[in-house]
Amino acid sequence: MANRVEIIFISKKRNLLKHLKLPVFAIFIITGILIAATISTILLFVNGTHPTFIKLYLSRVERDNQDLTARLESLNSSLKRAQGLFDQHVAQDNRERTYWQMAHIHPDIWSMGIGGKQVERSPYIVSKNTERIIDEIYESIDVLKGKYYLRKTSLREIEGQIDDNRYLWSHVPSIHPVPGRRICSGYGYRVDPIDRKVRMHWGIDIGAPRGTKILATADGVVSFVGWVGGYGWTVVVDHGFGFRTAYAHCQTIIVKPRELVNRGQAIALVGSTGRSISPHLHYEVRVSGMKIDPYKYINTSSVIID
Numbered sequence: 315m316a317n318r319v320e321i322i323f324i325s326k327k328r329n330l331l332k333h334l335k336l337p338v339f340a341i342f343i344i345t346g347i348l349i350a351a352t353i354s355t356i357l358l359f360v361n362g363t364h365p366t367f368i369k370l371y372l373s374r375v376e377r378d379n380q381d382l383t384a385r386l387e388s389l390n391s392s393l394k395r396a397q398g399l400f401d402q403h404v405a406q407d408n409r410e411r412t413y414w415q416m417a418h419i420h421p422d423i424w425s426m427g428i429g430g431k432q433v434e435r436s437p438y439i440v441s442k443n444t445e446r447i448i449d450e451i452y453e454s455i456d457v458l459k460g461k462y463y464l465r466k467t468s469l470r471e472i473e474g475q476i477d478d479n480r481y482l483w484s485h486v487p488s489i490h491p492v493p494g495r496r497i498c499s500g501y502g503y504r505v506d507p508i509d510r511k512v513r514m515h516w517g518i519d520i521g522a523p524r525g526t527k528i529l530a531t532a533d534g535v536v537s538f539v540g541w542v543g544g545y546g547w548t549v550v551v552d553h554g555f556g557f558r559t560a561y562a563h564c565q566t567i568i569v570k571p572r573e574l575v576n577r578g579q580a581i582a583l584v585g586s587t588g589r590s591i592s593p594h595l596h597y598e599v600r601v602s603g604m605k606i607d608p609y610k611y612i613n614t615s616s617v618i619i620d
Contacts, residue, residue, distance in 0.1 A: 394454060396454075528549075536572060547562075560597070565583045
C-alpha cells in the first residue's frame, strides 16, 4: 500500500464517490506530462507572439530614428544658416580692413575653419544618412569655430591698427593754428610786400589781431623757441614721424623748449615781430625737412581764405 496513492473523487451534485489507487511512479509520470505540456504551451505562445513584439519594437525604433533624423536635419540647417549670417561678419571685416588700409584675409582661409578634427563614430548602429548628417553638423561646427577665432584675431589686429593710426593722427598737423582767421597770403612765389620783389613764400600768412592765441596744430615737443632773423619770435614744434611746424612773427611765446604740447594747446600770441608790416602768423609745415604747403595740412572746414 505504501507504493500506491489513493485518489478520492467526490461529487455532491451527482452524489458520487470514487476511489482511485495509482502507483507512485504513475503520479510522477502524469505530473511530468502536465509540466511538459505547460512548458510546451508557453513556448508555443512565446514563439507565436515573438515576431509581433519584434515588429512593434522595430516600428518604435524606426519612429524614433525618423524623429532623430528630422531633428538632426533641423540642427544642420540652422548651422548652415548661421554660416550664412557669419558671412556678413566676414564682409564687415573686409570693409574695416579696407578702411584701415590693411590686407584682407583670403576667402580660402575663412572657409577652412580650424579643420582636421576626427569625429568618433557612435557605438550604436545608425543609418548612413544619419551618419552623413552628423558628419555635416560636426563640420559646420568646426568651420564656425574657426571663423569665430579668426574674426576675433582679426578684430585684435584692427584695434591695434586703429590705436597706431590714432597715435599717428594725433601727431599729424591738421587744425587751423588761428581758428576763424583768414589766410591772407598763400604758399608759393609772390611779390614781397616790403621790397616788392618776387620771392618764394614758404608758408601761409594768417591775419589776426595782436595778442590772438596761436594753437599747436598737433601733439608734439617744442624743439625751438627764439628769435630767427626776418621770422622774429618763432616757435618750432617737432611732432615726430618727420613732421615739424613753425609759428613766426609771434608777440609772446607761452611754451618752453622740450615742453610737451597737445593739439589745440595755445603756444604763443600773434604779433608782428621780425620782417613784418602788420600783425599776423606766418605758419610753416615741414615734412622730413622739406617745406610743404601748410594748406594741405589744415582742416578746410575751418579755413577762411581772403
